Amino acid sequence: MANINSNIPEKTIERLSEYRRTLLSCLKQGITHIFSHVLAGMHGITAVQVRRDLMLIGFSSDTKKGYDVKVLIEFINSILDSENVMNVAIIGMGHLGQAITKYFNSKGLKLRIVSAFDVDPEKVGRTIDEIPCYHMDRFEEIVASMEISIAVISSPTRVAHTLVVPIINAGIKGVLNFTSAQLNFPQGIVSENFDITTILEKIAYFVKEGDEGSDKS
Amino acid sequence: MANINSNIPEKTIERLSEYRRTLLSCLKQGITHIFSHVLAGMHGITAVQVRRDLMLIGFSSDTKKGYDVKVLIEFINSILDSENVMNVAIIGMGHLGQAITKYFNSKGLKLRIVSAFDVDPEKVGRTIDEIPCYHMDRFEEIVASMEISIAVISSPTRVAHTLVVPIINAGIKGVLNFTSAQLNFPQGIVSENFDITTILEKIAYFVKEGDEGSDKS
Numbered sequence: 331m332a333n334i335n336s337n338i339p340e341k342t343i344e345r346l347s348e349y350r351r352t353l354l355s356c357l358k359q360g361i362t363h364i365f366s367h368v369l370a371g372m373h374g375i376t377a378v379q380v381r382r383d384l385m386l387i388g389f390s391s392d393t394k395k396g397y398d399v400k401v402l403i404e405f406i407n408s409i410l411d412s413e414n415v416m417n418v419a420i421i422g423m424g425h426l427g428q429a430i431t432k433y434f435n436s437k438g439l440k441l442r443i444v445s446a447f448d449v450d451p452e453k454v455g456r457t458i459d460e461i462p463c464y465h466m467d468r469f470e471e472i473v474a475s476m477e478i479s480i481a482v483i484s485s486p487t488r489v490a491h492t493l494v495v496p497i498i499n500a501g502i503k504g505v506l507n508f509t510s511a512q513l514n515f516p517q518g519i520v521s522e523n524f525d526i527t528t529i530l531e532k533i534a535y536f537v538k539e540g541d542e543g544s545d546k547s
Numbered sequence: 548m549a550n551i552n553s554n555i556p557e558k559t560i561e562r563l564s565e566y567r568r569t570l571l572s573c574l575k576q577g578i579t580h581i582f583s584h585v586l587a588g589m590h591g592i593t594a595v596q597v598r599r600d601l602m603l604i605g606f607s608s609d610t611k612k613g614y615d616v617k618v619l620i621e622f623i624n625s626i627l628d629s630e631n632v633m634n635v636a637i638i639g640m641g642h643l644g645q646a647i648t649k650y651f652n653s654k655g656l657k658l659r660i661v662s663a664f665d666v667d668p669e670k671v672g673r674t675i676d677e678i679p680c681y682h683m684d685r686f687e688e689i690v691a692s693m694e695i696s697i698a699v700i701s702s703p704t705r706v707a708h709t710l711v712v713p714i715i716n717a718g719i720k721g722v723l724n725f726t727s728a729q730l731n732f733p734q735g736i737v738s739e740n741f742d743i744t745t746i747l748e749k750i751a752y753f754v755k756e757g758d759e760g761s762d763k764s
Binding site for chain 1: 647
């Protein structure tokens with residue numbers, strides 16, 4: 331299984347996470363079976379895409395009534411989830427850090443934000459939204475003792491580059507970077523940048539182009 | 548120019564936004580020229596990619612000293628920016644909404660969050676982080692009077708689907724959706740979903756796969 335999984339494209343993994351949330355919500359509404367084109371429609375994609383994604387993970391128990399929702403959820407669980415809960419640290423407990431923590435820990439996932447790091451004396455030593463907040467100096471120690479494998483960076487952009495070495499030294503395996511800083515991590519660390527500015531500037535560009543296009547017609 | 552621009556891929560637009568921020572920071576440090584491989588290195592990509600992106604937008608004034616930083620910034624401005632500031636509304640002024648507003652409006656961009664919408668009586672009618680917060684019932688009216696073209700959704704996921712019709716009716720052209728809800732907008736509205744859960748689950752998956760891979764070796 332692991333050999334198959336490691337060949338699954340990133341976009342398929344993202345969609346599996348999305349399918350699962352849709353399927354869980356179907357299950358709550360008492361829906362036991364779902365056709366690929368219905369699932370596809372709920373995600374604004376084609377049925378071919380859904381079937382291709384599920385084929386990639388080796389799921390093929392399509393019936394005349396569509397996919398069995400419960401069975402498909404369990405199959406996706408077996409692909410996406412670790413056996414144990416994976417621990418996450420959040421670096422930077424300002425508005426964004428607190429928003430992410432509240433949002434995320436309310437979801438009951440196999441991922442859990444267990445500690446926060448900051449340098450602000452107003453925050454260090456306190457418990458914010460049930461999460462203990464430590465000084466960044468203690469990052470390596472706490473990551474080891476709490477067995478944290480993922481770090482979320484929600485610090486100010488100007489200090490983000492100072493976090494790279496502590497993250498590497500602490501043995502963090504995955505990073506989600508919310509700042510505008512371009513951070514490069516060595517192989518072996520999975521990292522993803524999400525900068526709100528970039529996404530909004532992209533949307534603005536296509537809105538502008540759309541307007542110019544329609545002005546002409 | 549417009550004809551060329553509309554063929555620029557999304558990923559190139561994202562990178563142009565990122566290059567610009569790097570170039571602005573170079574300019575602040577007194578750097579007047581930069582080679583494509585240096586710019587590439589700062590973004591963890593290849594020089595070929597940088598040159599291809601700049602070729603796509605028709606920028607070709609590479610010199611022996613590299614690109615002129617100021618000229619390149621102005622060229623990217625001419626591609627990405629509207630002539631006027633583009634107005635943005637934020638729907639859902641909880642922690643995430645407030646974090647996005649603070650983060651974003653401090654950047655001095657050609658995009659500006661000018662109003663917030665909520666249904667919480669504690670928020671409606673107040674000014675939060677210098678942004679007036681209106682009841683969602685007034686969305687259409689305020690979008691028209693403030694000439695808002697982009698909406699950011701940071702509401703709870705369970706109410707997100709109720710926002711689609713007001714957004715369409717108000718004539719919004721671009722949407723950034725931060726909830727887990729899959730929202731489908733008609734053609735003519737540029738939309739982007741960013742769900743923190745999906746991204747973190749993806750990172751967790753690749754961290755898990757990496758661990759299983761290294762266990763075997």
